[in-house]
Amino acid sequence: MEILDEKELKAKKRTKYILIAVSVIFIVFLLVLPLISIVVNSLKKGLDFYFSALSTEYVLSSLGVTLLATVIAVIVNTIFGVIAAWLLTKFTFRGQHVLSTLIDIPFSISPVIAGLAFIMTFGSLGWASGIIDSINNALGTNIRIVFAIPGVVLATIFVTFPFVSREIVPVLNSVGRDEEEAAALMGAKGFTIFRRVTFPHIKWALLYGVILCTARALGEFGAVSALSKTRGKTFTLPLEIDALYMSGSADSITAAFAASSLLVVIALIVLVLRNILEFGVLNKKKKKGKDR
C-alpha cells in the first residue's frame, strides 16, 4: 500500500477512527447499557432483597418448569438436529431445498403464532382435543396439553426446533461426503460411520448448537405465554419476570430484575462459550493449513 500518498493515508486513518467510534458508541448504548441497567436495577434494594426475591415460591417453581422444558427441548432438538443434518448433507434428493426451508420455519414466524398453533390443535376447539379426551377416558388419566406443562414443553421445542441442525449443516456441507462414502464402501455400518467419521467433524458445532438451543429455550416468552396461565404452576421464569414487572410496585419490579439477572448470567456464559468455541475452531483450521 505504499502507493497511497500522505493525504490519502490521513483520510483513511480518519475514516477508520470515525467508524470505530460510531460502532463502539452504538454497541455501548444499544447492548452494554441494558446489561448494566439490569444489574443496577436488580441490586437497588440490597443483596438481602436480591436473594429473598430469588427464593420466593413462585420464582423457584418457575425455575423448575423452565429447566424441565429446556431439558426436554434440548434432547428432542439435538436428536432431530443431528438426524436432519445428516439427511440434508449426506444425500441428494428431490425436495431437499423445501425440506430445509420448512425446518427453518420457527425462525421466521412470530412466537405468538407458535402458541396459537398448539391452542388450535389441542385446545377445546382443536381437532386433537377429542383424541386427548378419548385417551384420558380409556386410561383414566387426566392429561392436558394446553395451559399445562406439556403445552409449555411443546412450545419450547417449537421455537428452538432448527437451532442444532442449523449449526451442523454448514459444517457438514464444507466437509463433504468422501470420508463417509469411503467408510461405507469399506463396509462400516451407519452408526459406526456417524460415530467414527462424522461426529469428530461436528462435535464443536453440535456443542454450540446445544448451547444456543438451551439459551433460547430458557428465555422463550411469547409462545409459552400463550399456553401457560397459572402462576406458580405452569409459569416459566420469563413469565414470572413478566408477572413481577407488570404488578408494578417498586419491590416487585426490583424482583423482576433480580430474576432477570439470572438469565443475563446465562446469556453472558453463552456468549463467552461461543467465542471460545469459535476461537478453538479457527485455531485448528490455521494449524491444518500450516501442516499442508
Added chain:
Amino acid sequence: MALKRRAKQVRVIPGFRLTLGITIALLSLLILIPLASVLVYSFQLSPAEFWKLITAKNVLTAFGTSIVCSVIAALINAVFGLILAWVLVKYDFPGKRILDGLIELPFALPTAVAGITLSKMYSNTGFPGSFFSSIGIDVSYTHIGIVLALIFIGIPFTVRAVQPVLEKIDDQYEEAAYILGSSRTRTFWKVIFPELFPALLTGFGLALARGIGEYGSVIYISGNSAKNGTQVVSYVIMQKLERMDYASATAIALVLLIISFALLFVINIIQIRRAKRISLR
C-alpha cells in the same frame, strides 16, 4: 450436472430412508401439523367474515405499526450492520473481540428481559430516558420505543449476514480500483458495495421478518395503547387469545404467517441467486 445425477442414483452412505422418515415425522408432528391447524381453523371462516376481522380498525393500525416500525428498524440496522461488519473485518483495535462477541447478545438474552430493561431505561425516570424527555423526546410508550426495541433484536442479523461476505472479498479489488485512479469513496460504492448488497439485503430481510412478528422485547416499551396506535400485531393476537376470540386471532395470525412466508421466500431466492453467482466464478 451429469455428476449430480450419478450421485442421485448411487447412495453409498446408509441411513437415507431412516433419517428421512424421522425428520419428516418430527417436523410434521411438532411444526407442520400444529401450524396447519391454524390454517384449517381460519378456512372455516367465510371470506366476508375473514375480511371483516382483519380490516377492523385496531387490527389494521397494528399491522401498520408493526410493518412501518420494522422497516425503519431494519433500515437503521442495515446501515449500522454494514458499519459494524466493516469495522470488525477491516480494522484492528483493542477490544475488538469483545465488540464482536457482544453482537450476538440479543440472540442470547431472553426477549422479555430485554423488553423490561429497555422500557425502564427509556422511561422518563431512567437513564438515558430522562435525558431524552428533557429535550422533549419520549421514547418509552411511543413508536420510537418500538423501533428501538426492534433495532436491539435485529442488529445481529445484518452484521452476521454481511461479515462473512466482506471477509471473502479480496483486498486486491480495492487496490486495483485505487491504482486505476478511483477514489476511495468511489471504490467502495462501485466495487465493494455491489458485492455486499445481496448479503445486506438478506440481513435486512431477516431483521424485518423477525421484527414484524416480535413480541417479548416490544410489548413493554410500546405501552400497547390502541389510541396512540402503539399495539403491534403479536400483541393484538395475544389480546384476542386472552378474550377467547379465536376467530380473530387465527385470521390475524394467518395474514402474519403469509407475510413471514413471503419474506422467507424472497430471502431464499436472493441466497440461491448469490450461491449461483459465486459458483459461476
